[in-house]
Amino acid sequence: MNAYPLFKRRKTFCLDGLWEFAFLGDGVDLDLLDVDGIHFEDRLPVPSAFDAYPSYAGKRGTAVYRTEFDFPVECGGMIEFLSAGSYCRIYLDGQQVCAHHPSYVRFTVPIPPCTFPRRDLRVVIDNRFHPKRTPLQESFFDFYNYGGILRSVTVHELPETFLEYCHVVPRDVVVGDIELTVYLGGHLPPEIDMNIMIDGRDAMLFENLPVNDGVARISLRLPNPTTWSPEAPNLHTLAVDIGQDDMIVRFGLREVRAQGGKILLNGKPVKLLGVCRHEAHPQFGPALPYQQLVQDVELLQDLGCNFVRGSHYPQDQRFLDLCDERGILFFEESMGWGQNKSHFTNPEFVDAQLNQTKTMILTSFNHPCVLMWGFLNEGESDVEEARHCYESLIALIRKTDPSRLVTYASFKRRTDLFLHLVDVVCYNTYPGWYNAFDDEDPLGQVLPKIRSDVEFLSGREDLKDKPFLLSEIGGGALYGWKDPLNGPWTEEFQAELLKIVCGEVVGNDAISGVSIWQFFDGRTYNCGRALGRPRAFNNKGLLDEYRRPKQSYFQVRKIFREYTSASCPE
Ligand code: ADA
Secondary structure, three states: OOOOOEOOOOOEEEOOEEEEEEEOOOOOOHHHOOHHHOOOOEEEEEOEEHHHOHHHOOOOOEEEEEEEEEOOOOOEEEEEEOOEEOEEEEEEOOEEEEEEOOOOOOEEEEEOOOOOOEEEEEEEEEOOOOOOOOOOOOOOOOOOOOOEEOOOEEEEEEOOEEEEEEEEEEEEOOOOEEEEEEEEEEOOOOEEEEEEEEOOOEEEEEEEEEOEOOEEEEEEEOOOOOEEOOOOEOOEEEEEEOOOOEEEEEEOEOOEEEEOOEEEEOOEEOOEEEEEEOOOOOOOOOOOOHHHHHHHHHHHHHHOOOEEEEOOOOOOHHHHHHHHHHOOEEEEEOOOOOOOHHHHOOHHHHHHHHHHHHHHHHHHOOOOOEEEEEOOOOOOOOOHHHHHHHHHHHHHHHHHOOOOEEOOEEOOHHHOOOHHHOOOEEEEOOOOOOOOOOOOOHHHHHHHHHHHHHHHHHOOOOOOOOOEEEEEOOOOEOOOOOOOOOOOEOHHHHHHHHHHHHHHHHHOOOOOEEEEOOOEOEEOOOOHHHHHOHHHEEOOOOEOOOOOEOHHHHHHHHHHHHHHHHHOOO
């Protein structure tokens, strides 16, 4: 079930499986930890969130995972971690070779050549909140922060010159023109020969390609181009072979633009009908097995969704692969949740934001399902102190990937200072739910609120031509809670609220889409928020945390599917 990119010649092997494990409690000073002296009494699978397991549920502190692997003597290579955190230190043969945060982003660790084959790998994980070690993950977030080796670990044997990334940008989706950018690692030659294989059958040789700062660029035309769209998610593969190394990437021929208040996919306006999805499950935390990812995608398609917002961190590459294959459009955002000016004026925080955002883009670059990049969910974006951070992130995203849209989910909405800098205006808004209970008729204010936002934006010269997305909207319901008064927390109330919302989204041409908050219930915290988070869960899911559908699921499904069948009747 590996995600792309794949390899034919390069030797890789996956270290997923049972590792030795020890939980050391919350009193460990990481700088004094004798990693070699640890006594392992337990074993846990990798990937796993160790605090999703009953024996470690709710615990915060230091954990250590250990495994061994054989690696050719005198050979160079790397270990790829797709997610580990919140904070981790990697030890190879007793030497610390890496310290990393945050969770949810890919990182690699060099394997220095060695005189013996059997290597000892220890991963120290700390899931405590720490201003220096975990500046991007804080305890005030409204989702539970787990710790562990949350996604796959793979060992790569690497030659002297190797491929780091192979990124494809479609230039003409009809005739199949693409631009391939190849990032090399290790020894960087001044030029390189490259064999390209398209879709496993059409070979092209490019000789003496110039290499500038480790980057080689090729423009080429696909022999048999097929475009990618939600209706026809055609995918192409491209194998790059530089003789000593190879890489197979998968991509889709599609183009996305924001124009005239619409999101255009391959030149056609698209209405985004979807949900916000956490990577979460009570049994696994964010370390979801592949089977659960497939079930989630099946449910999204059953719901009639053509869109998902991956909230609120970089996503599992296997899930993005599934969305590529099923034609489900994606809004991927780097990790952020309600940070404020104290963060935005902290250079370490800004650097950490820029690093994780760039890594997210480089890792997810080839997924045609990703239409837009986002960041800083619900940041304090109506103060001047935030300007540098927002402008730096927007500039970084546009420089790293000019082919996609840029946005962020704003809860400052009308006082927001930076929405004119992005391509899509995204409002997180909760009419009928928050501050609605002092009103006899909370549901009566849903439509007026949405329409007044649409009117406000239409009156803003700098915003009126941008697509408008309801990036979060919804209300809570406890699975199975029915009550004759049909008040808040009943399934009926939530279903009625979302009936009004979705009816407006599909009926109002000024609204480009919705990502309902949220797909399924997710664990949060018991703290002061518990009054608004029964069970210490965020209960605004269309399904509960075990993916059991509430009434609202069927209500939303009816509206989404009717709209879709009316829009493409075949
Ligand atoms: C915010 C936030 C979500 C969730 C939501 C809610 O919009 O972005 O993560 O906390 O509010 O349920 O209130």
